[in-house]
Amino acid sequence: QLQLQESGPGLVKPSETLSLTCTVSGGSISSSSYYWGWIRQPPGKGLEWIGSIYYSGSTYYNPSLKSRVTISVDTSKNQFSLKLSSVTAADTAVYYCARHPQLVGATGGWFDPWGQGTLVTVSS
Amino acid sequence: SYELTQPPSVSVSPGQTARITCSADALPKQYAYWYQQKPGQAPVLVIYKDSERPSGIPERFSGSSSGTTVTLTISGVQAEDEADYYCQSADSSGTYQVFGGGTKLTVL
Numbered sequence: 001q002l003q004l005q006e007s008g009p010g011l012v013k014p015s016e017t018l019s020l021t022c023t024v025s026g027g028s029i030s031s032s033s034y035y036w037g038w039i040r041q042p043p044g045k046g047l048e049w050i051g052s053i054y055y056s057g058s059t060y061y062n063p064s065l066k067s068r069v070t071i072s073v074d075t076s077k078n079q080f081s082l083k084l085s086s087v088t089a090a091d092t093a094v095y096y097c098a099r100h101p102q103l104v105g106a107t108g109g110w111f112d113p114w115g116q117g118t119l120v121t122v123s124s
Numbered sequence: 125s126y127e128l129t130q131p132p133s134v135s136v137s138p139g140q141t142a143r144i145t146c147s148a149d150a151l152p153k154q155y156a157y158w159y160q161q162k163p164g165q166a167p168v169l170v171i172y173k174d175s176e177r178p179s180g181i182p183e184r185f186s187g188s189s190s191g192t193t194v195t196l197t198i199s200g201v202q203a204e205d206e207a208d209y210y211c212q213s214a215d216s217s218g219t220y221q222v223f224g225g226g227t228k229l230t231v232l
Contacts, residue, residue: 037221047159047167047210049221060219064125096166103155106218110157112169112178 002027004097004115012091012122018084022097022115029078030055035100035108038071038082040093041117048093052100052108053080060107087122094119126150126215128224135230142198144227146211149192156194157212158187160205161226167210171196198229206231 008020022036029036037052051061053071061069070083084091095118098111128148136142146156156174159167169178171187174194184199194213198205211224 039223046226047212047223049212049223052221062220100221103218106154106214108214108221109155110169110172110212111159111167112172114166114168117166 002099002113004099004113006095006097006115006118008118008120010119010121012087012120013124014088014122015086018082018087018091018120018122020082020095020097020118020120022080022082024078024080024099029073029080030075033102035102036073036080037098037100037108037111039096039098039111039114040091041096042090042093050082050084050095054102089122092120092122126220126222128211128213128222130209130211130224130227132225133228133230135232136201137232138203139200142201142205142229144196144198144209144211144229145193146195146213146224147193148213148222150216151189151192151194151213153216154214154218156187156189158185158196159210159212161208161210170209201229201231203231205229 003025005023012018035052038050051071053059068085073080098114100108100111103109158171161167170185174189175187186197209227
């Protein structure tokens with residue numbers, strides 16, 4: 001059974017870079033059928049897609065975050081990572097990683113499964 | 125920017141049918157997906173490709189599509205179905221993923 005687990009610092013200072021890693025177990029991140037994505041959820045608010053990556057390294061990002069986001073993949077470790085630069089309090093959120101299938105006519109489909117999520121707080 | 129529109133809240137009594145809608149211009153071209161999220165938990169996929177139900181999801185959950193609106197229907201609502209529900213789809217180019225604002229389902 002495929003499982004995803006987010007890891008990284010729970011507290012980041014304003015203007016610094018948020019860095020998280022998602023470790024995939026029970027399956028290979030190098031599958032040609034899937035993208036791997038990051039989604040976040042500010043406390044009490046809705047879900048926001050951040051971006052996704054294919055095992056080859058091809059990425060696509062939410063246009064509203066694109067200037068600050070970098071997603072990378074390490075197939076040797078079965079991991080993919082998120083970096084979000086110049087963070088502010090507005091970036092405080094639970095960050096989730098998830099798998100989504102490649103579809104004809106769309107870069108990616110539904111997200112399933114999801115990691116349990118990790119809360120990142122931006123504060124000095 | 126592309127948006128999916130959901131009602132903020134829906135309330136139903138146990139045993140009744142709940143319908144949650146999601147509207148956007150590109151929905152006739154792109155599939156929609158639905159997630160259930162309970163407090164403190166990660167979202168769970170309940171419907172994919174507009175109307176397909178993943179294994180393990182109760183039959184009372186169903187999805188449908190008509191024009192620019194997709195609908196999640198929960199028949200015979202149970203107390204355990206009280207949760208936030210989110211729709212997700214892609215923009216017309218199929219490149220960018222978008223979530224609706226979420227609908228809080230209250231079981232009276």
